[in-house]
Amino acid sequence: MQLIWLRSDLRLHDNTALSAAAARGPCVAVYLLSPQQWHAHDDAPCKVDFWLRNLRELSHVLGELNIPLLIRTATRWDDAPRVLGQLCTELNVEAVHVNEEYGVNESRRDAAVTKTLDAAGIGFYRYLDQLLFKPGSVLTKTGTYFQVFSQFRKVCYARLQGALPRLIAAPRIQAPTAISSDPVPSQVEGFETPHEQLRALWPAGESEARRRLEHFAQGQIDYYKDQRDFPAKPGTSQLSAYLAAGVISPRQCLHAAVQTNQGEFESGSVGVITWINELLWREFYKHILVGYPRVCRHRAFRPETEALAWRDAPDELAAWKEARTGLPIIDAAMRQLLETGWMHNRLRMLVAMFLTKNLLIDWREGERFFMRHLIDGDLAANNGGWQWSASTGTDSAPWFRIFNPLSQSEKFDAEGLFIKHWLPELAGLNTKTIHNPAAMGGLFGVADYPLPIVDLGQSRERALAAFKHLPSRLDIESAASSG
Template sequence: MAASLDRQLLWLRTDLRVHDNTALAKACGAGPTLALYLISPGQWQQHDDAPCKVDFWLRNLKAMATELQALNVPLLIRSTPTWAQAPQVVAQLCQEHGVQQVHCNREHGFNETRRDAAVAGALEQRGVGLTSWVDATLFEPGTVLTRDGHYFKVFGQFRKVCMQRLQHSPPGIAMRPSVQAPLGIASDGVPDSVEGFAIPPARLREHWPAGEGEARRRLGDFIDARLDYYASERDLPSRLGTSTLSAYLSAGVISPRQCLQAALQHNNGELDSGNAGAITWIGELIWREFYKHVLVGFPRVSMHRAFRRETEALPWRHAPSELQAWQQGRTGIPIIDAAMRQLLELGWMHNRLRMLVAMFLSKNLLIDWREGERFFMRHLIDGDLAANNGGWQWSASTGTDSVPYFRLFNPLSQSEKFDHDGVFLKQWLPELRGLASKEVHNPAALGDLFGQVAYPKPIVDLKHSRERALSAFRNL
């Protein structure tokens, strides 16, 4: 009986929700619980976390503080320059409040794993336990393996095993805990900002409202209104065809299990038959899962290294002016520039366009994919190491199960195919709004008339740059 009264500590990280939060449910089920959130600006800067993402974290943490207050779970805020101080801070807090057990949801990056091991060691010396729970993934990394016991390198094979597992034992949803008796511990206020991370413009913040209620509303709207058309409209950047849940998934404001459950309910419980939109979206959830497992199975990708070792020898170009033009959305290739301007203004980019701009940088400009990966992380509100690294290495043909090096998307034909009428281009490139739909994809083709448009000429010849990239890969 006494064990049930032992105090528990919930260590919050990228799991800012009370519904289907495994660590929260386990902690509250084990005894009186208080919560901790560590603010580590130096560490966040080392990880290239975007100011808009840090702001999103803080806004969601405020929303969660209100939810925790309703459960009588006090939220304590502590600040450390980096995670190096985490063991001491967590151990001291446990000592101050008589905590016997710490609960957290597992994070899978190399630095995160090392941090948690150090904290566990410090707590063990004081007789306090630390339990980490599987929460950010559908399956624990290391449990979805090839027949010879290795992590998968090919997505199709990984997906097949995941689907079989989901058919037989779909993951359950953790219930919202019941209200506990007050602990008499005052909660700390969540700061509005953190030094070193500017508060983003109002338009960006308004585009991404905080809170678990908003995440669940978006999920419901997507399932009810757009899931049926997801397979045919997800590649059209001018349409609201995607879920817009990536930022909420990245911050843990909603779980992949909640997303999967909603899709299955809509598709009569079917995983790989029935509604084409549901099947496709479930596949995207498994892609997300795949990259998190890759992060664990192949730690080198957490360390700015290519998955395919031979591609480390690629002769990347040092072209700072071209890199800057790409970053600022002034390459002279409309679909690339429109996508980059969307990123700069909203902290987000349509997934089809992420592939296009990544291929353009790593192939057409032959600039190291790591420059793009870093720039994305510094601007994405949904920046996630596993997904961002996986996507960049896929596009650059340096990663696991990546696109073949000779498959290089032509941005002009992609623009015409997926934004046929130029709606997306004209939304983000107002200087081109006067052009006809057929002209807007490639204004340079206007010749002398192009001089009347205040838009840069292309910084690279697409045909020549394609041959240059193919030659670089062939010579590896």
């Protein structure tokens, strides 16, 4: 018997480990519920609910192939070796198959499982699946992991010129087994079920993910570069939650984009080229997790920024979290997050830079808050985005680049449509005043909306001063070597 241990790969098609397991003989699938570990990782209740809903869909399609899906509990990942070892003994499993995951805790978990299974004479096979390139295979000329995206992308493009990563055929129907699938729970204790409006925005299942990809690739992708920065327009793929849970693969996304672009990925449609670029950003941040594991440990990628004097400002942090900053584009973005489990990417950068620069609050506070609310929460992408915005990370925004929420709002939501949707109390304002109601004073119609919690000009100067006086990386490295 072969065992496929499902993790962030909740799909039937183009699933490397699943197809490999099924090709070697009769197989059974297992998924581990790990609520304490999920809490430790700040996984959002809406994301856990999304996993469970996708598991139910996957259990059905696996059942049509006579592949049972078992549900076991390993409260923390420390329990995974014991739980999987017992299951392998019960089912007389010859080998366990997994798709690789990345991050310090994931690596430790898999190393511990490998040790336990080796001792029992059970094989443990890992496969490249959630990335296009294996970490460690895209390196600089000196053999180190890239720290700059443009250089990383150049090497990736050179590799893709030879051949695209191939799609994996789905497993075939197998002979029925005597093993019955377990029911997938509708809820895990400690994680509330989100409201139905949120769930309706993110239907579960591989067919929905593939429908979204097809719709985007055939209709919207050509306009992606021009429309992706405007939050009131349907300019993005809405696939991030499905990619994070592995309901669709980056290979499937790449193939769909290239096919739309007549086989090209460096020329042709600028929309396609821009979207493939975003797939490679996702790839880049995963490689960073492996090459620079300090980012998995709540550390800044750039050591010199650890010396930043972040402010302890609980009231301002609470106002940011609760969409009460008095800056409409910031508050509208935060309401979108709180109500839908998702935020437009341009706005993720904007609210992150507002927190870390204008409020000078530690980026880790924002990173954690996002993970606790995002349905597409992903350690690599979320950490990479926050450290980019905070100027503490790899390939980050220069410390002196600070987005102005008012000019960003006027540029990317000129008519105020996004703001009016999420802040209906401002719907009566015109396109000039909606971006900055405070400029109206206390006029009727904005009485219920707060004044800005910070002066943008003064807070910008404060941030510039804080970053300007940081020691350089060379100073940090020199002190470390002399010590």
